[in-house]
Amino acid sequence: MATLSSSSAKPLSTHHAPWMSHIALVLQAVAALALAILILLPVLWMVTTSLKTTVDTFAIPPVLVFKPTLEHYEALRAEGAVFRGLLNSLIVASASTLLSIALGAPAAYVLARFNFKGKADLWFWIISNRFISPIVVALPFFLVARNLQLLDSHLALVLVYLTFGVPLVVWLCVDQFRAVPTEVDEAARVDGANLWQTFFRINLPLAAPGIAVAGILTFIASWNELLFALVLTRAAARTVPVEAANFMTGFGIRWGPMMATGTLIVLPVLIFALIASRSLVRGLTIGAVK
Amino acid sequence: MLRRVNWPAVALITPAVIALLAVGIYPLLFVLDVSLRQYQLTKPYLGTDYVGLQNYLSVLNDGLFWGSLGRTALFFLLAVPAEVVLGTLIALFVDGTRCRLCSAVLRVMLVLPIAMTPTVTGLIGRLLFNRDFGLVNYLLSLVGVEPIAWLGEPEPAMITIALMDIWQWTPFVALVMLSGLALVPQDVRESGHLDAGYGWHFFRNIQMPYLLPGLTAVLILRTVDILKLFDMVFVLTRGGPGVSTELVSVYIQRVGFRIFDMGVASAQAILLLVLCIVLSRAYVRFFYRQIEA
Numbered sequence: 001m002a003t004l005s006s007s008s009a010k011p012l013s014t015h016h017a018p019w020m021s022h023i024a025l026v027l028q029a030v031a032a033l034a035l036a037i038l039i040l041l042p043v044l045w046m047v048t049t050s051l052k053t054t055v056d057t058f059a060i061p062p063v064l065v066f067k068p069t070l071e072h073y074e075a076l077r078a079e080g081a082v083f084r085g086l087l088n089s090l091i092v093a094s095a096s097t098l099l100s101i102a103l104g105a106p107a108a109y110v111l112a113r114f115n116f117k118g119k120a121d122l123w124f125w126i127i128s129n130r131f132i133s134p135i136v137v138a139l140p141f142f143l144v145a146r147n148l149q150l151l152d153s154h155l156a157l158v159l160v161y162l163t164f165g166v167p168l169v170v171w172l173c174v175d176q177f178r179a180v181p182t183e184v185d186e187a188a189r190v191d192g193a194n195l196w197q198t199f200f201r202i203n204l205p206l207a208a209p210g211i212a213v214a215g216i217l218t219f220i221a222s223w224n225e226l227l228f229a230l231v232l233t234r235a236a237a238r239t240v241p242v243e244a245a246n247f248m249t250g251f252g253i254r255w256g257p258m259m260a261t262g263t264l265i266v267l268p269v270l271i272f273a274l275i276a277s278r279s280l281v282r283g284l285t286i287g288a289v290k
Numbered sequence: 291m292l293r294r295v296n297w298p299a300v301a302l303i304t305p306a307v308i309a310l311l312a313v314g315i316y317p318l319l320f321v322l323d324v325s326l327r328q329y330q331l332t333k334p335y336l337g338t339d340y341v342g343l344q345n346y347l348s349v350l351n352d353g354l355f356w357g358s359l360g361r362t363a364l365f366f367l368l369a370v371p372a373e374v375v376l377g378t379l380i381a382l383f384v385d386g387t388r389c390r391l392c393s394a395v396l397r398v399m400l401v402l403p404i405a406m407t408p409t410v411t412g413l414i415g416r417l418l419f420n421r422d423f424g425l426v427n428y429l430l431s432l433v434g435v436e437p438i439a440w441l442g443e444p445e446p447a448m449i450t451i452a453l454m455d456i457w458q459w460t461p462f463v464a465l466v467m468l469s470g471l472a473l474v475p476q477d478v479r480e481s482g483h484l485d486a487g488y489g490w491h492f493f494r495n496i497q498m499p500y501l502l503p504g505l506t507a508v509l510i511l512r513t514v515d516i517l518k519l520f521d522m523v524f525v526l527t528r529g530g531p532g533v534s535t536e537l538v539s540v541y542i543q544r545v546g547f548r549i550f551d552m553g554v555a556s557a558q559a560i561l562l563l564v565l566c567i568v569l570s571r572a573y574v575r576f577f578y579r580q581i582e583a
Contacts, residue, residue: 025389032392035380039399042414042457043406045425049417058423107306110299126306129314131566133518135542136559137313139552140320162313166306195298224407226521227539231547241409245525248416259417262410273405280401281465288507288570 043266050259057255072256073264082261085240089265092154092229092239093222096161100218103162104169105211109199111170112177113185123174127287129167137163138231145232152234160228165218171286172217172279176210177203216276217283220269240265318563325556332550345557354533355558358541361448362516365537368452369459370512376456377463377508378501382493384464385471397468400461408458412525415454416441444534447527451535454522463508470504471497510570517566538562 049057051068076082111123141160142151150156180203188198204211229239244265247258273280328341349355384396403411418425419440427437440446474482474497482496520539523529529536529544536544542562546555 021388028383028387028389029392031383032387032389032396035383035396036399039403039457039461041425042411042418043402045418046410046414060423060428062423062425062428103306103309106302110303114296114299122307126310129310131514131570132314132318133514133539133559133562133566135518135520135539135546135555136321136563137317138543139546139556139559140317140324141313142547143324143552144317144320159313162309166310170306195296195302199302220405224405224409224521226409226524227543230524231543241407241521244409244413245521247413248525248528253416255417258413262407262413265407266410269405269407270402273401274398277398277401280404281462281469284404284462285466285507285511288510289503 043270046259046262046266049255050263052256054256072260075257076260076264079257081238082240082243082257082264085238085243086264088154088233088237089223089239089241092157092161092237093219095154096158096165096222097215097219099158100162100165100169101211101215104166104214105173105204105207106199107166108170108173109177109203112174113182123170126167126170129163130287132163134163134225134227138228141228142231151232152237154237156232157229157237157239160232161222161225164221168218168221168283168286169211169214172214172283173207173211175282176207176214179210180206210279213276213279214283216272217279220272220276223265223269321556321559324552325560327553329553329556330551341553345553346561348554349557349561352554354536354541355538357533358536358538361533361535362519362537365448365452365455365519365535366513366516368448369455369516370509372452372456373460373463373512374505374508376460378467380460380464381467381471382497385468397465400465402461403458404462404465406458408522409525411454411458412522415450415522415526419450441527442531444531447531447535451523451526454526455516455519458522459512466504466508467501470501473500506573510573513569513573514566517562517569 048066050072051070052063052066053069053071056063056066107126111119137160141156145151145153145156184202184206185198188202193201224241225239226241226245229242230245233239233242240261244258244261247254247261276283325345326340326342327338327345328336329338330336380396380400384393384400387393419427421427421437421439421442424440426440427435431437438446440450478496482492486492486495516537518539519537520543523535523537523540524543527535529540533541538558539562542555542558545551545558
């Protein structure tokens, strides 16, 4: 590490003697390590607690070396509710993601390629859903779903998740389609392709990696959602965040199963986040940056 | 002048528009309608007649509603300045460090808290801040601090939810600021170092102008997201003890789905929506004027 010092770019302190810059480098590495621990510790604490026996969980001082047990995961499997919740979450998040892409990607293509009156307003309206508090949508959605007998169904959740899924896909995919050169469209038109063919056969495949990233972020947002799921489901369609929140009710918290549930929830999310890490911030700043 | 309508393009964009009208605009109109009605789900015999602005009046006279807004503002003041300062410092460190491995590893790590399920962040908070066996009290005991009932007392509970929010969202600020710092051109950077050295002057005169748009974005989004914040707090404290951590979205959820007074909850939701719009507009005006000036 120390060997790439002097000549490489971005020196913090070239005006000091070389040995001082080596010390600075070591200090920086220590600071980085401390920061990494601070970021990771809460997650690691959850994961290790999910693998500890109940006795070890309550130990003071905390046991750092212990014999891991899968007993809490076994308990969750035997009870079934959390695994059903995971399945419900998978169904709802996948369906709402696919639907968001099916609706959002063509709209993004049109917004990226065509100029028409009111385009800026339309775009802003789609994006402005980011600023609407879910509780505003949850109240009427609950009443409508109750009247239509859609409470506790996957469909109600899939539909309500479009309120953030479609804007997110549009926001991210407009960039993707803008990156496809317009010459490609013109060449296709010269060859006799109509707009739909140009979109489905040429632009869609070219923008596919970006659309996949938009899909991953939509999936994460749907998977993580609690408020709508809490309000719109009862038992059959309950998603896993609702199951996790339910550990907090009743007497005596079952820490092991609760932390095992938390681990099962975040595992896929963290993997997806690493895959889509470069677009995560772009996705989150929807509507607030140019 | 007659414009030729591009029907295939219209066909591509219309489904998204219809979907958002159905799931975005229709509920807004519905909630506006309900907010003007007497609408108590637990008392169906009262009917659902229009009552004019009565729900709004009762919200404006509701001390708990104002209290929840006040707590939300307090939470914002506890969490966001810390997130902005720490996030900016982390960004400057990751951008400036010569330890390239550190920079690369931290860029990856910073992503993790942002993607975490807020519900699980709440669960982790329960674990870390447990009075009897939580890691936080254990670490404090090493320096001689008596165990604190973090979730049992009003002020510590507020600090707990703020700390979990800081853990989850400081990395977001850091990554936004990092993308701002990446825009400083290399030649400006180099001549800046010659003119302003490496300390405060370099930050103030060279780097800060590139951070202001990101700061605006962060303030808008944190404001809106804290007004929306429900899941992490719901799981960690349920708004308690008492109502001491009941932020505005948690309170509206309670009125709507535990007291089932839909009329009043709808009026509260409309007021919250107006607040979101006004605040984000105000930020944009204020900060973009600063940048253009």
